[in-house]
Structure formats: C-alpha cells, structure tokens
Amino acid sequence: MLNHSPNPLVITPEQFVFAQNNQLKTTSLKVSEAFGKLHKDILRKIETLECSNDFNERNFTPVEYSDAKGEKRSAYEITKDGFMFLVMGFTGKKAAAVKEAYIAAFNRRGVAIFAKAFMGIPAQQAAKTTRPLMPAAAPAVLVTRSLPNKG
Numbered sequence: 001m002l003n004h005s006p007n008p009l010v011i012t013p014e015q016f017v018f019a020q021n022n023q024l025k026t027t028s029l030k031v032s033e034a035f036g037k038l039h040k041d042i043l044r045k046i047e048t049l050e051c052s053n054d055f056n057e058r059n060f061t062p063v064e065y066s067d068a069k070g071e072k073r074s075a076y077e078i079t080k081d082g083f084m085f086l087v088m089g090f091t092g093k094k095a096a097a098v099k100e101a102y103i104a105a106f107n108r109r110g111v112a113i114f115a116k117a118f119m120g121i122p123a124q125q126a127a128k129t130t131r132p133l134m135p136a137a138a139p140a141v142l143v144t145r146s147l148p149n150k151g
Contacts, residue, residue, distance in 0.1 A: 017105045019113055024106050026083055028076040029065070034098050035090060039075070042086075046076055051085060059085065080106045 016030040028046060032039040046060055059082030064072045078086065083106070087099050 016102065017109045019109065020077070024080050024109050024113075025077045026102070027063075028078060031078065031083065031086065034102065035087070035095060043074060043076070046078075046086060049085065055081075055085070058082075 016026050016034055017024055018026070028042045029039055031037075032042045035042075049056065049060075059079040061077040063075050063077055065075050067073050080103075083102065087095070087102075090099065
C-alpha cells in the first residue's frame, strides 16, 4: 500500500554526477531516485533503448552493487549523452525540472573539472568563478513522491 501524502525529497543534482576516467557520469540508481521511478523500470528502459550498439557501449556501462541485504544487483553507469538519450521520453513538469537540474549539474561539474585540470583553479572556486557563464538553474529540485506505507 502506498502512502499518498507526498514526502518531499530535495535533490542536489551535483550529488548525482561524478567524474570517472575524465568522463562525467551518473548511475541508473541515481536516475531512479531523482525521477521517483523504480530501479527495475530504469534498467528495463536502458535495456530496450533503440540506439546503436556503439552508442550503447560508449554510454551505458553495466556494473554491480550490493543491496541492503548484501546481494549483488545490476546497475549502469551512464554518461551525460546516455542520460540525455534515456530521459528524453520522460514527460511532465517534475520530469522537466529534474532533467534541467541534471543537465546543469553535468555542465557545472564539467566546467569545474576543466578549470582544475587546465587552469589550476580549485573546483569549488571554479564553480563560483564560472557560474555566470553557466545557464541559470536552480541548485536543487524539490521532488515529491509517495513512499510505501510500512503499516
């Protein structure tokens, strides 16, 4: 049974984007959480995307993680391009706000990493310095979702 009273969840998109091997990524788990979708539905969506094998291999890396019970589960690491391809079909005002915040987070992380790597500017300072160059976006998105009722 679902509790239909909304439980607000504040998402700071920067927490959902990370750098790995000079590439910005997120995970299917984080996409699931941000959009309020079941992880198995995100996995199914990734596995049925109508994109080329080359695009799929470059943008969706299968990984494993341990769940709360210590069992191995499947997930994906997703590049910015993969993220954009995946969520293109997600609709509604909430989905639009989350997509916009995610894209802004990818962009801010990219600028900060570039500034640190090539200009010697610390990432925190780079984010402040380059903020006027970035598109205006809310630093966080308030997402409401229903949680299973435990009782």
